[in-house]
Amino acid sequence: MKKTIAVLFALLIASVFAGKDDLLILFSTQGPDKYADGSVVLDNECYALVWTAADGTQTQVLAVPAAKDGKCVPVFFEIDEADIAKYQGGTWGVFLLDTRDFAKDPAGKTLAGFDDKGNPKVVNVKAAVADGVASESGFESAVAKSGVEAGSYDLGNVPRPEVAGIQIIGAKVVVTVKNTVPFVGYTLQSGNDVKNFAVPEGTGSVAGKIGDEIKLVTPKKDGAQFFKVSTIK
Amino acid sequence: MKKLLSFAVASLAVAAVADTYSPTIGVTEVTTTLRNTIVAVPFTSLSSDANISANDLVKTANLAEGTALYIFNGTSYSAWVLENGAWNGAIPANTATGVGTPTAATATPLAKGSAIWLSRPASDTAESKTFYIYGKWSNPSSFTVAAGSQLVANPLQTTATLSVANPAAGDEIITASDDVPVRYVYRVNSKTQVGQWRKDNAQATLPTIPAGQGFWYVAASAGATISFAAPGN
Numbered sequence: 001m002k003k004t005i006a007v008l009f010a011l012l013i014a015s016v017f018a019g020k021d022d023l024l025i026l027f028s029t030q031g032p033d034k035y036a037d038g039s040v041v042l043d044n045e046c047y048a049l050v051w052t053a054a055d056g057t058q059t060q061v062l063a064v065p066a067a068k069d070g071k072c073v074p075v076f077f078e079i080d081e082a083d084i085a086k087y088q089g090g091t092w093g094v095f096l097l098d099t100r101d102f103a104k105d106p107a108g109k110t111l112a113g114f115d116d117k118g119n120p121k122v123v124n125v126k127a128a129v130a131d132g133v134a135s136e137s138g139f140e141s142a143v144a145k146s147g148v149e150a151g152s153y154d155l156g157n158v159p160r161p162e163v164a165g166i167q168i169i170g171a172k173v174v175v176t177v178k179n180t181v182p183f184v185g186y187t188l189q190s191g192n193d194v195k196n197f198a199v200p201e202g203t204g205s206v207a208g209k210i211g212d213e214i215k216l217v218t219p220k221k222d223g224a225q226f227f228k229v230s231t232i233k
Numbered sequence: 234m235k236k237l238l239s240f241a242v243a244s245l246a247v248a249a250v251a252d253t254y255s256p257t258i259g260v261t262e263v264t265t266t267l268r269n270t271i272v273a274v275p276f277t278s279l280s281s282d283a284n285i286s287a288n289d290l291v292k293t294a295n296l297a298e299g300t301a302l303y304i305f306n307g308t309s310y311s312a313w314v315l316e317n318g319a320w321n322g323a324i325p326a327n328t329a330t331g332v333g334t335p336t337a338a339t340a341t342p343l344a345k346g347s348a349i350w351l352s353r354p355a356s357d358t359a360e361s362k363t364f365y366i367y368g369k370w371s372n373p374s375s376f377t378v379a380a381g382s383q384l385v386a387n388p389l390q391t392t393a394t395l396s397v398a399n400p401a402a403g404d405e406i407i408t409a410s411d412d413v414p415v416r417y418v419y420r421v422n423s424k425t426q427v428g429q430w431r432k433d434n435a436q437a438t439l440p441t442i443p444a445g446q447g448f449w450y451v452a453a454s455a456g457a458t459i460s461f462a463a464p465g466n
Contacts, residue, residue: 161255163279166367168294173260193390194257194370223262224390224444226370229255 023079023087024183025049026207027094032070035098035108036125040070044111046120047072048095051087063097063120065111072096074185074205098124158184161229164213168220175216177229180208184231188216191226259370261390263445264363271409271447272351273386274343276368284342285368287313287349288320292365299354304341305384310350311341346376348384348447366445373461378404380455387442393461395439402428403453408440414449415440 027049033041045067051059066072072094079087099120100108112122158181165176175188185205189197200218208214216229259276278285287302293315300315313320343349353362373388387393395406402421407414417437421428429436441464442448450459 158253160253163255163258163369165279166258166260166292168260168292168365175258177255225260225262226390227258227260231253 023081023084025077025079025092026074026183026185027072027092028066028074028185028205028207029072029094033067033072033096035096035100037108039108041067041096042100042109042111043068046097046099046111046123047075048097048126049075049077050093050095051090052093053090060095063114063118065114067096069204071204074207076183076185095126097126100124158231161186161231163227163229166227171220173218173220173225173227175218175227175229176213177216178213180212180214182208184208186214186216186229186231188218189228189230190218190221192221192224194226197226197228257370258367259390260365260367261445262363262365263443264361265443265446266361267409268411269350269352269409271348271384271449272366273388273442273445273447274345274347274349274366275373275386275388275390275445276366276370277345279369282369282371284344287341287343290343290349290366290368291320291351292367293318293320295362295364297354297357299356301350301352301354303350303352304343305350305382307381307383345371346374346386346388348386350384375461376459378450378452378455378457378459380452382449382451384447385450385459386447387444387461389444389461389463391444391463393442393444394464395442396460396462397430397439398458398460400428400430400457401453404457405449405451406430406439407449407451408442409446409448 027047029047035041044065046063047066048060049062049064051061053059062077064075066075097120099112099122101110101112101122102108102124104110112120115121159179161177162179163175164178167174167176173190177186180186185207187199187205188203189199191197203216203218206214206216218227256279258279261273261275263270263272272291274285274290276285276290277283278289287304291302296315298315298317301312302320303310303312351364376385376388378385397404397406397419400419402419404419406417415432417430417432417439419428420431430439431437440448442461450457
């Protein structure tokens with residue numbers, strides 16, 4: 001019996017044209033993402049990037065094992081300028097695939113992986129998390145919080161992010177970041193000294209915005225802490 | 234029914250976004266049992282290497298209404314009181330402490346390496362107080378004193394030990410205390426011309442300064458240079 005996907009929260013998709021006229025795509029989710037049975041998505045589960053043309057035809061452009069800690073880590077793609085004509089007049093969306101191999105593991109703790117062509121060996125069910133899709137195939141999907149943003153940027157000249165402010169709220173440190181651009185993900189790294197920085201466990205990245213600020217949150221530790229904001233590939 | 238196609242991913246490549254980083258931001262947790270604490274200014278403005286403002290340096294989280302900041306300008310003090318969560322209440326002139334009417338806290342720059350006073354109100358009966366300072370971090374440097382009285386920061390994010398090069402006879406280091414301030418005086422033997430730091434008329438090791446705090450240096454003449462190191466280094 002096929003299993004499928006239930007709910008995805010806070011999908012972020014950004015799509016822009018780079019300075020070289022390549023198509024740049026960034027997608028991620030803020031999680032927690034869950035299968036239809038309510039369990040949190042397994043690490044290395046696949047998300048599919050799907051192009052929906054004006055006539056409704058859907059093309060799976062990419063499937064990537066991007067699940068980590070219950071959400072889709074930011075995934076960046078660049079489509080060559082020569083192929084951009086294929087992606088006009090439609091919309092981009094993200095699907096969570098359920099590739100659990102129930103033949104091998106009834107509890108669904110085993111993922112089937114990819115075949116030699118790079119496609120998932122097992123896809124029980126996939127459900128769209130595209131704009132405005134409330135449900136599909138009997139499974140509930142979330143509505144994206146952010147739609148596709150577009151702009152013209154030179155990837156070779158991504159501005160340096162800048163910390164505009166810090167708030168201490170209970171056991172959290174909230175860092176406000178400006179100088180962000182919409183097709184780039186930003187993470188907050190922290191350290192107890194200035195030589196060793198790491199992304200704190202349980203925290204994620206946030207996509208930049210045009211002309212706006214983003215906020216990154218991390219646990220507050222005792223004593224001194226150092227922070228820096230980085231873009232991610 | 235929508236048709237879902239798959240095709241080769243050959244035309245896709247991970248976008249080549251160069252990593253960029255914000256400047257390093259430091260957040261220091263300051264814990265004190267004193268009613269009046271000398272608070273370090275180890276940072277510059279978040280957005281530049283310009284001096285940080287009093288308003289930006291000291292986070293108001295955990296601080297009681299009525300807490301005051303005093304800034305020594307070499308001859309007198311300016312001050313602000315925490316009211317409604319902001320450093321905006323000037324202490325009037327002609328008080329017993331000789332406080333003058335200051336400019337806005339947001340427009341009062343604090344030189345990196347200096348220090349300010351934080352005074353807890355009588356209504357704040359907590360035995361210990363933890364608060365936060367933050368700003369743009371840069372490598373700490375030694376501090377060259379000017380003649381006269383100055384508030385000096387521990388620029389490290391850890392407890393610091395002090396060493397003073399070329400102190401003048403009569404130079405004093407004074408640390409905060411709710412009782413009689415603790416005073417270290419540099420004395421030079423008139424016969425041997427050998428100098429030493431003394432406390433309570435006995436040779437003494439200079440004090441350690443907690444992270445985020447500072448001390449007075451009263452210089453008989455200019456020229457001494459203070460260096461800071463973490464204990465054991």
